[in-house]
Amino acid sequence: MNKQKKNKLEKKGWKFGSAEEFLGLSEEESAYIELKMKLSANLRKLRTEQKLTQVELAKVIKSSQSRVAKLETGDPSVSLDLLIRSLLALGTSNKDIARAISS
Amino acid sequence: MNKQKKNKLEKKGWKFGSAEEFLGLSEEESAYIELKMKLSANLRKLRTEQKLTQVELAKVIKSSQSRVAKLETGDPSVSLDLLIRSLLALGTSNKDIARAISS
């Protein structure tokens, strides 16, 4: 992961270990972030395919529009749990999730 | 998911939506639990393959032995985030995680 991408993420609120300050992100950190990004993108894709607004999806997952927006924009405050629960709520199977992660 | 399995999970501390009380778990709920179970099993597999004790793994992921035990036994108090972070800390790639989920 390059410096530019890192700055972009930091601007979004991501925090990185100080040991990585100059060395870039650890394998672990970037894999984790990449994973979330992929699931976020997948969630938005699924929602729009199903012609739902964020407000409508929020109802389905018993959350709020603002949290859906955060899920889809990769806000660091959202958990993998909520991301995956949301995908499952839209009918995604575990296999689909695996595919999204591998892609 | 059958009643017996559900009882077993409930004994472990899992809570299920009341609407599913007699109907069993929703697709979504069981997919989520299945996902966690698979990752839990994978974590234990990886740790033992690498000949680490729970105490040693705890150090690696900056947690405690008790939490590692909970990760591996599928305690409902553990998040997918911590599970996946732990797998990544043990050198698992996103593709490996995808494989574990699909298996």
Added chain:
DNA sequence: TAAAGATATGTCAAATATGATATATTATCA
């Protein structure tokens, strides 16, 4: 263009997950 619809961002109290600690249970092996 303006209005309406949709999405994004910021904040916060409440809910949930966390590491730590203590202790119980289960394996291993002398």
Added chain:
DNA sequence: TGATAATATATCATATTTGACATATCTTTA
């Protein structure tokens, strides 16, 4: 067997994530 190592379970103060709400910034369309 009994001692020691490993794992499991319980509890709790602290930290993080949550839905809700307000409001800002796009996007669409009339």
